[in-house]
Amino acid sequence: MTTIRTEKKEDIDAVRQIHLAAFGGREDESRLADRIRESAGFVPELSLVAETSGRIEGHMLISKAELVDGQDVEDTLVLAPIGVLPEAQGRGIGSELIREGIRRAGQLGYKLIFLIGHPSYYPQFGFKPAVDSGLVLMQFDVPDDVFMVLELTEGELVRLAATRKEKYGELKYPQTFFA
């Protein structure tokens, strides 16, 4: 049985190994997780591990970013990185991490979660293209369908569009993502 729980200090090495393995040896995602953990945007309850029989098999981080509308700036959330050990993929661990992250983020009072991810994986959790709600991402040059948003509070995207001062709202990832 797999348990989804908050990451502890003693999990950090295993978490690094998960991202290294999940992303084919590339260090970008494990380093990103390390930087987010040390940053102001870190939300400890939203750094989740999947543990099966004492072994950490997956990790997901949801952390703070900003939603900007002209002079107005609101706290929001971004999901990244998420990784599951290659030999443990396809057993629902990624889905369990995402569902628990969504549940916790809602409990913490956040209204939206953004991500850049595969458009065939994330819609099952309720993520949809953010551009359809007048939200844009200027920091990364990615196709529209990979920049997605999930509503934790129903009607939030309509509310934002109705009260928006600028033509578009902009999601801004913190500097942590670029260091």
Ligand SMILES: CC(C)(COP(=O)(O)OP(=O)(O)OC[C@H]1O[C@@H](n2cnc3c(N)ncnc32)[C@H](O)[C@@H]1OP(=O)(O)O)[C@@H](O)C(=O)NCCC(=O)NCCS
């Ligand atoms: C993406 C990832 C976290 C999903 O975790 P998981 O435990 O394998 O996910 P689940 O078992 O809940 O779901 C598996 C399904 O997701 C699909 N899937 C996995 N990775 C995918 C991807 N990058 N794009 C689209 N679909 C993907 C699988 O095909 C599978 O579909 P099926 O159930 O119809 O066969 C994991 O595959 C992983 O670590 N991948 C490498 C790192 C990565 O790409 N991270 C995400 C960056 S956006």
